[in-house]
Structure formats: structure tokens, C-alpha cells
Amino acid sequence: MGRMSASTERPRSGRREATRRRLFEAAVDLISEQGYGATTVDEIAERAGVAKGTVYYNFGGKSELYTALMEWGVTRLADTLKAAVPPSASPGEGLTAVLRAGVVFIGEHEALARLLMAEAWRTNQAWYATVRQIRTEAIGVISGQLDRLAAEGAPHPGLDTGLAGSALFGMVVTVALDWRTLQPERPVEEIHATLAHMTAGLVGTPASPPKNV
């Protein structure tokens, strides 16, 4: 009658969790560089400092590792974006905050961002549904701010906020990756300033008075 280790609880030692994370990190680096097909399980295991069998023990197979990796990564992104909007923020401030958070996140998780852009479009892969769903979640955070803007009677009431959200998402990721790739020494602020310039028309900045339509 010792401790009843209920089936629901597993705070065991955290070892497994740590192993998984090391595998994720190794896989993100390698796959973002080489692509999924060109990256071998042996490589991933070696980089993670783990035996090959461990991959199969933890995930069941290469593609399952990859699916889990995507889920892990995109969830982190979505959570970061969600957390970036203070509840008190105005719609315009909220949008700006989300975009900035996106740029910062990508600056810090470059490999993951490359992966997201590269593999998100492979419609017939096993992981496609997962990636798509969580990606939509991330975009939803952006679209949410756009909805609030629209509700307040922003410059463009007829805007398709879903599509516009995905547009801004693509814009942020592309700009951020170009930044990391071509001019990594530039400060984040400059990147974000450019994005702010470009979305000024949407927000209807007081600086450049919106000409009402």
C-alpha cells in the first residue's frame, strides 16, 4: 500500500521528456538543413546523443517523430503568439504585438521556422493534417486581431480577415527568414519597423491619417 502511482500520473523522473526534447532539437536542425527524406534516423539519434532504438521506443518511427516534432514546434509558436497580446491592448496594438512576437520567435527558432515554411505545403503526407491544423491556430491569433479591428470600424470593413491573417503570417515568416539568412546582423527593431510600416494602412495609424473609404 505504498504510494498509489495512478495511471494518470507520470512525473517519474522527466528522463523521457528530456530525451524527447533532445530528439526534437536534433531533428529540427538536421531536417531544416537537409530535408526530411535526406535525414536519416541514425543521424538524428547520433546528434541527440542517443541510440537509434530510442527513437523507435519513444515515437514508433521516423514519420511519427516528425509529426510530433511539428506539433511541438507549431504549438510553441501559437502559444507564443497568443501570449504576446496583452488583454488590455487595443486591436491595433494587439496586431503590432503579434507581428513583433512572430519576428522575435523566428529569430530565436530559425530552424523551426524554415521547417514550417518548407514542409507545410506537402499536402499528401501523414503529418499534413496536424501541421495544417496548428498552423491555422497560429494564423487565427493574427486574424483575431484583424477581426477586432474590423469590429471597431477599421479602414477596411469588407476585409476577409482569415485570408488577410494568412497573408500577414506569410509576410512575417518570409521577412524574418530573409533577415536571418541575408542580414542577420540587423537589429530586430528595423525588421519590425518595416512590418509596421506595411501594416500601417490596415491599422489606420494616427501618424498618417486614414483617408476614409
Next chain:
Amino acid sequence: MGRMSASTERPRSGRREATRRRLFEAAVDLISEQGYGATTVDEIAERAGVAKGTVYYNFGGKSELYTALMEWGVTRLADTLKAAVPPSASPGEGLTAVLRAGVVFIGEHEALARLLMAEAWRTNQAWYATVRQIRTEAIGVISGQLDRLAAEGAPHPGLDTGLAGSALFGMVVTVALDWRTLQPERPVEEIHATLAHMTAGLVGTPASPPKNV
């Protein structure tokens, strides 16, 4: 020693050219769906209606075929964008025209666009330099219009047009692929209208807020 003809191209027999194009088209479809690593040379040859040996006769190997394919594809995109701007167009019109051309191109060459997005960020591959260079060319067409806008004293004179060009590029590709993937039945005009909405602030449209179609 075989003689090297001075010209880089050898259009002598149209047959070879036709074979190459069929191989390109087959390869684009298959690789965009499955990825490079998962697509076999046998598959490509079969889809193209050609013998396996023909691939090796024409390209020398799988990776060379792929590099040539990339070059072929990205060049077509860049050329299309360049051709989309009428010499007489105002900067604002020019920008709108380029964005529309991008959306249309992607609508018509979906597989190619997927492939381009997937491989554009794989910095250490053999074909990276090629893709990057021509991608820059494509973005340059957009940035060129932005430069003209800036010269005319558009709303945001301090804008980094290079970065902004890549932002718009990413926006167009992302929106267009989302469109093809999630709501392919929507007419192009709606997609383009959303983009026009979003760039209205850049162009500083005094008289042409795009009407809903």
C-alpha cells in the same frame, strides 16, 4: 574532342527539348507531393512516359535533373513577373499588376510554387544558390515598383524597399497557396482583392480603394 558549340543552348532538335520538359513536369508534380527524397527516378520516368535511361542520358542523374528543374521553374516565375508590368504603368498600377501576376502564376503552377517554397530555405543544398539568385530577381521586380513609389513620395519614404519586397513576395505566395489548398473554388479576383486591400496603405490610394467584386 567533341566540339563545344559557342552558344549555351542547343535548340537543334525539338525532340530533346520536349523530352526534357515532360521530365520537368513529371518531376514537379511528384516531388511537390512527395518530396525529393521520396520520389524515385523510376516514378518520374514512368510519369513522363520515358525510359529510365533517358533521364540519365539527358541530365546525368537525379540531382542534376532537380537542379535543372529548379532553374527552369524559378526562371519562368521571374520572367512572368517581369512581363506583368507594362512600361507605361504608374508605380501603383505596376505593383498591383505584379501581385496579381504572382497570384495567377501560382494558381496555374501550384506544384511548382509548393516546390519553390519548400526548397527556397534549404540553405546548404547544391541548388540553393540558383534558387536564391532567381528568387531575388523575382523579388527585385516587386521592390522595383516600391522604389518607384518611394521616388514619387509615397506615404512611407523611409521604407526599406528590399525588405518590403520580400514581405510582399511572401504574402503573395502564402495567400495564393492557402487559396489553392483550402478554397480552390474561390475566384482569383477575391484573392487579389484581399491583397489589394492590404497594400492600399502602401500605394496611398487616394482614388482607387478596390471595390469588392
Next chain:
DNA sequence: GAATTTGCACTGACTGGTCAGTTCAAAAAG
């Protein structure tokens, strides 16, 4: 509290299939 059991987490040599690339004789096209 020592001895034993349980089972989780991990290991790494091994296997069986897959596929890029080779080769070449011969047919078709030009």
C-alpha cells in the same frame, strides 16, 4: 533493511528491402 521483483528507458548489431546509378545492345528518329 536486505533480497527480490517489476517494468521503464534505452541500447546497438543486425536484416531485408529499396533505389540510384550503370551498362549496353538495339531500335527509332532525324
Next chain:
DNA sequence: CTTTTTGAACTGACCAGTCAGTGCAAATTC
């Protein structure tokens, strides 16, 4: 005659996935 394509057989490297075995800490028993 030359260029291009065919088709099929062959090889050898490579790699996803397997599985019998190790180590270890907590739980259980005596």
C-alpha cells in the same frame, strides 16, 4: 550516319525498422 531513346538486367550502398539484451530505480517481499 548521328543523335536520341529504349528497356531490362544488375549491383552495391544505404537505411528504416527490429529485437534480444542491459541498466537502474522504485516497489514489493521476507
